[in-house]
Amino acid sequence: xxxxxxxxxxxxxxxxxxxxxxxxxxxxxxxxxxxxxxxxxxxxxxxxxxxxxxxxxxxxxxxxxxxxxxxxxxxxxxxxxxxxxxxxxxxxxxxxxxxxxxxxxxxxxxxxxxxxxxxxxxxxxxxxxxxxxxxxxxxxxxxxxxxxxxxxxxxxxxxxxxxxxxxxxxxxxxxxxxxxxxxxxxxxxxxxxxxxxxxxxxxxxxxxxxxxxxxxxxxxxxxxxxxxxxxxxxxxxxxxxxxxxxxxxxxxxxxxxxxxxxxxxxxxxxxxxxxxxxx
Numbered sequence: 001x002x003x004x005x006x007x008x009x010x011x012x013x014x015x016x017x018x019x020x021x022x023x024x025x026x027x028x029x030x031x032x033x034x035x036x037x038x039x040x041x042x043x044x045x046x047x048x049x050x051x052x053x054x055x056x057x058x059x060x061x062x063x064x065x066x067x068x069x070x071x072x073x074x075x076x077x078x079x080x081x082x083x084x085x086x087x088x089x090x091x092x093x094x095x096x097x098x099x100x101x102x103x104x105x106x107x108x109x110x111x112x113x114x115x116x117x118x119x120x121x122x123x124x125x126x127x128x129x130x131x132x133x134x135x136x137x138x139x140x141x142x143x144x145x146x147x148x149x150x151x152x153x154x155x156x157x158x159x160x161x162x163x164x165x166x167x168x169x170x171x172x173x174x175x176x177x178x179x180x181x182x183x184x185x186x187x188x189x190x191x192x193x194x195x196x197x198x199x200x201x202x203x204x205x206x207x208x209x210x211x212x213x214x215x216x217x218x219x220x221x222x223x224x225x226x227x228x229x230x231x232x233x234x235x236x237x238x239x240x241x242x243x244x245x246x247x248x249x250x251x252x253x254x255x256x257x258x259x260x261x262x263x264x265x266x267x268x269x270x271x272x273x274x275x276x277x278x279x
Contacts, residue, residue: 035066035119035258039110040219042265043102043125047073049083049093051112054259065091070113076106102264104129110262121255121262126167129214130174130189132270134163137199137208139277155200158274162194164212173220177211178272187224201274210272218254219263225251 039049049071071083071093081100083093102108105127112119141157166174166189173188183196189212201208215223253259 035112035114035117035255035260037110037112037119037121037255037258037260037262039121040261040263040265041102041108041123041125042267043104045102047083047095047100047102048086049073049110049112050091050260051093052091065089066114068115069093072111072113073100074109074111075100075103080111104266108264112258117257119255119258123216123218123254123262123264125264126172126214126216126266128167128169128172129266129268130164130166130172130212131268132162132164132176132210132212135210135270135272136161136275137201137272138275139201140197141277155202156205156274158199158201160194160196160199160272162210162272163192164189164194165192166190167214169217171217171220173215173223175213177213178208188220205274207271207273209269211267211269213265213267215265216263218261219265222252222254222261222263 033053036052036054037049039047041047051066051069051071053066072080073083073095074080081095081098083095084097086092086094100108102125104125107122107124110119110121110123138159139156140159160183162176164174164176166172175188176183176194178199179201183199184194252261254261254263
């Protein structure tokens with residue numbers, strides 16, 4: 001469970017990585033406050049939904065809270081599960097009473113009932129995810145305080161070479177992560193291999209988990225439309241990140257009668273062995 005939470009943090013750090021406008025739901029964002037919804041679901045993790053309100057100068061903190069809200073999610077069986085607030089005054093809704101099982105390839109619908117308005121959204125969990133097919137991590141320098149090419153390191157400096165297959169659908173996006181950090185400068189992978197000549201691996205580690213995350217088209221567009229944020233790893237729980245939402249209107253939204261995101265992703269993991277430095 002802990003590694004899933006950390007991978008969720010990585011997802012939300014990448015969400016705020018680069019900026020590019022794309023199609024959005026029509027809403028009077030600049031003239032009135034509207035519901036703001038964020039939820040990203042993945043297998044083996046409880047469903048959680050953030051519900052807030054877009055900021056306007058006439059609002060107060062209390063005015064951004066919807067006390068009457070009813071939040072529901074259903075899978076392909078159309079059996080709606082009601083989510084409950086994490087606490088009485090929380091903006092986070094969870095399905096802790098009747099956990100909804102998230103399965104790859106399935107479509108999930110979100111419905112939020114407010115006074116005089118119903119908010120809708122839908123996502124299909126990627127059923128054709130990226131797969132890591134091979135990997136090599138070779139130590140270049142493994143002595144604490146040693147140097148390589150004039151730079152000093154406290155961890156093992158390694159060269160990483162990874163091969164992978166990407167989904168057949170170009171609508172998906174994939175990226176690699178290790179040690180709770182996204183790898184590479186590009187937002188998403190292309191081609192079939194990745195190389196990094198300066199990966200730092202903890203001194204005592206002889207192997208590590210490498211993840212490839214596949215995001216659905218909605219989450220991909222949302223990630224491509226956001227600005228980088230450096231504060232995403234301050235929390236162990238992504239819902240705490242969402243709870244700090246300050247009212248900034250996203251450049252992409254797939255929420256009907258509101259703004260925000262209902263998306264999904266899948267993580268595949270491969271154990272990478274670390275090849276020691278040759279004597």
